[in-house]
Amino acid sequence: MAIIAVKNLSKIYFSSKKEPGILAGIKNLFNPDILEIKAVEDINFEIEEGEFVGFLGPNGAGKTTTLKMLSGIIKPTSGSMSVMGFDPWEKKNEYKRQFALLMGQKNQLWWDLPVMESFLLNKEIYDIPDDQFERTLDELSELLDIKKILNIQVRKLSLGERMKCELVASLLHSPKVLFLDEPTIGLDVVAQKNIRDFLKKYNQEKKTTIILTSHYMEDIEKLCKRIIIINQEIFYDGLLSDLIEKYAKNKILQITFNDPVEEKDIKKFGLDYKFNPIEVSFKLPREEVKEKAREILSSNLPVDDIMIDEVEAQSIIRNIFQKVDKR
Amino acid sequence: MKDLARKLKKYITIFILFKKINFSERIAYRFGFFLMSSAVFVQLFFNLFFIEIIFSWTKNIYGWSHYEVLLIVGTTLLLDGLMWTSCAFVHILGQHIKMGTLDFLLTKPVDTQFLVSIFRGDLEDIIRVATGLGVVIFSLTHLGNLGWEFILNIFWYLLLIANGFIIIYSIAIMLSAIKFWTIDSGGFHVADTIIRAAQYPTDIFSGKMMHFIFSFIFPLAFIATVPAKVLSRGFDGKLVAESFLVAGIFFLISRKIWKFGLSKYSSASS
Numbered sequence: 240m241a242i243i244a245v246k247n248l249s250k251i252y253f254s255s256k257k258e259p260g261i262l263a264g265i266k267n268l269f270n271p272d273i274l275e276i277k278a279v280e281d282i283n284f285e286i287e288e289g290e291f292v293g294f295l296g297p298n299g300a301g302k303t304t305t306l307k308m309l310s311g312i313i314k315p316t317s318g319s320m321s322v323m324g325f326d327p328w329e330k331k332n333e334y335k336r337q338f339a340l341l342m343g344q345k346n347q348l349w350w351d352l353p354v355m356e357s358f359l360l361n362k363e364i365y366d367i368p369d370d371q372f373e374r375t376l377d378e379l380s381e382l383l384d385i386k387k388i389l390n391i392q393v394r395k396l397s398l399g400e401r402m403k404c405e406l407v408a409s410l411l412h413s414p415k416v417l418f419l420d421e422p423t424i425g426l427d428v429v430a431q432k433n434i435r436d437f438l439k440k441y442n443q444e445k446k447t448t449i450i451l452t453s454h455y456m457e458d459i460e461k462l463c464k465r466i467i468i469i470n471q472e473i474f475y476d477g478l479l480s481d482l483i484e485k486y487a488k489n490k491i492l493q494i495t496f497n498d499p500v501e502e503k504d505i506k507k508f509g510l511d512y513k514f515n516p517i518e519v520s521f522k523l524p525r526e527e528v529k530e531k532a533r534e535i536l537s538s539n540l541p542v543d544d545i546m547i548d549e550v551e552a553q554s555i556i557r558n559i560f561q562k563v564d565k566r
Numbered sequence: 567m568k569d570l571a572r573k574l575k576k577y578i579t580i581f582i583l584f585k586k587i588n589f590s591e592r593i594a595y596r597f598g599f600f601l602m603s604s605a606v607f608v609q610l611f612f613n614l615f616f617i618e619i620i621f622s623w624t625k626n627i628y629g630w631s632h633y634e635v636l637l638i639v640g641t642t643l644l645l646d647g648l649m650w651t652s653c654a655f656v657h658i659l660g661q662h663i664k665m666g667t668l669d670f671l672l673t674k675p676v677d678t679q680f681l682v683s684i685f686r687g688d689l690e691d692i693i694r695v696a697t698g699l700g701v702v703i704f705s706l707t708h709l710g711n712l713g714w715e716f717i718l719n720i721f722w723y724l725l726l727i728a729n730g731f732i733i734i735y736s737i738a739i740m741l742s743a744i745k746f747w748t749i750d751s752g753g754f755h756v757a758d759t760i761i762r763a764a765q766y767p768t769d770i771f772s773g774k775m776m777h778f779i780f781s782f783i784f785p786l787a788f789i790a791t792v793p794a795k796v797l798s799r800g801f802d803g804k805l806v807a808e809s810f811l812v813a814g815i816f817f818l819i820s821r822k823i824w825k826f827g828l829s830k831y832s833s834a835s836s
Contacts, residue, residue, distance in 0.1 A: 252832060307669070307833055310669075310672075310673050311672065311673065312669050312672045312673065312831070312833055313831065313832060313833050314829055330672070330678075332675035332676070333675075335673055335674060335675035336675045338673075339673070340669070340670075340673050342669070345666070345667065345669065345670070347670040349587060349591065351590070351591045351594040351595075352587060352590055352591060352594075356587060356590070359583070360580075360583055360584075360587065363576065363579050363580050363583055364580060364674050364675065364676050365674075365675060366576065366675075392594075
């Protein structure tokens with residue numbers, strides 16, 4: 240049975256339209272224009288235990304809204320959901336004990352206090368026994384390398400350090416399901432990689448079910464086999480590799496030369512290329528790549544090296560987002 | 567039963583932890599702490615000063631002698647102080663709602679109303695509690711009816727001020743829950759005003775209609791006047807029963823309103 244099941248889930252926000260200006264503001268006070276904003280519309284998906292699923296979509300696509308509904312924070316307008324057999328909106332403590340939500344843009348540690356204070360508070364809130372608390376904290380702080388900063392005030396930490404601590408705070412009670420909303424936002428490449436490596440290992444070892452949203456394609460590529468692309472409705476649900484195969488009709492064929500070559504010698508192999516005298520890259524339909532590579536190798540061009548590459552996942556997703564946005 | 571005891575222990579532990587955190591946070595900024603503390607002192611001084619001025623003109627107010635009124639004032643200070651040291655949520659709930667920081671409290675396996683209530687406590691207000699206690703004891707020594715019966719009166723007094731606390735708390739919760747609709751983080755300190763109004767004997771609101779309003783609609787009477795009355799003049803079964811009834815009903819209604827408000831919570835975008 241799926242650990243997370245979402246059926247025909249919708250969320251509509253009602254808000255009043257606010258035009259700029261004092262007069263418009265006064266008018267709005269007495270006669271508001273109520274706007275219906277569809278954040279999520281009729282989405283369906285199921286997630287199995289231990290899966291690491293990437294949630295993708297442009298800004299305002301309803302990713303966070305969905306995670307908030309799954310966390311029992313906001314009430315769905317219609318539809319049903321079940322996580323570990325619980326309906327999140329019932330807000331049962333048994334449910335809350337078994338999942339965690341981490342939001343990269345919000346801070347749940349106590350700002351003016353040492354990190355450890357927040358951990359100790361979570362220990363009481365989640366009823367974590369002493370020995371288990373020590374074991375988990377030891378393990379996590381070792382993995383994330385935060386032992387040295389446990390007694391430092393949160394406001395004095397760097398963003399990367401803080402995010403590691405946020406992660407530990409969310410994992411102390413060993414949740415079975417983990418919702419990560421942009422955990423790497425604003426981090427430098429090193430910090431991003433640290434968090435990514437940690438998450439990968441954690442998911443493999445603990446079999447925790449994880450939903451991750453991120454705007455960094457690298458996070459998704461490295462961590463999630465399966466992705467769900469959402470923009471109010473679900474646009475794609477499946478393997479990332481399938482998506483790339485489906486949308487990446489082209490591959491990149493890159494050739495370096497020992498000696499400079501002339502452009503007219505290159506032209507006859509294809510039309511879509513980037514040229515400089517010692518390096519050229521062709522964008523070619525998948526099925527033609529091998530054949531073209533063979534042709535070039537057997538020509539009299541001074542080939543030094545040859546490389547076949549996928550078009551970047553990032554650009555595929557960008558294309559899809561643009562398509563999704565136009566609807 | 568064992569389960570209940572364990573749960574109670576957990577909630578008490580969490581409460582103590584939060585108060586420790588509140589205190590450490592407050593003293594993290596030393597200057598701010600001293601400033602806030604002196605503000606409390608100034609406020610207290612004027613508070614008591616005005617009562618003294620009134621009694622330099624008259625011997626009693628609606629049958630309440632000088633020291634009896636001081637007893638009410640002391641009781642109000644005590645409750646006021648207890649409220650702000652333990653649950654100063656009124657100051658912060660609006661911000662939680664507006665900024666969406668309530669999200670994290672909502673995902674914790676502890677009653678959300680409890681967490682929100684104790685999230686903030688202004689520890690400098692412990693000065694109010696101490697002053698209130700001092701004023702109560704000072705008035706009692708001047709009222710001078712210390713005997714066996716008096717110990718029983720203290721017992722009833724403690725129960726009645728517990729009810730007074732519940733009434734203040736419930737009113738504050740009801741008024742704060744409005745923020746789920748208004749989403750305004752600005753000051754909404756009606757609760758403050760109500761507590762201030764409770765420091766005068768509610769008998770000054772004479773007439774049947776007024777008596778009813780200030781006993782059951784805005785139950786000012788049961789915050790400080792009734793506890794002070796029982797402490798200085800002895801047990802009154804009807805008043806004690808009414809006090810429990812009002813506190814119970816107000817608490818239940820406030821919880822209903824809170825839960826309804828929470829279902830309207832729309833969080834803030836990330």
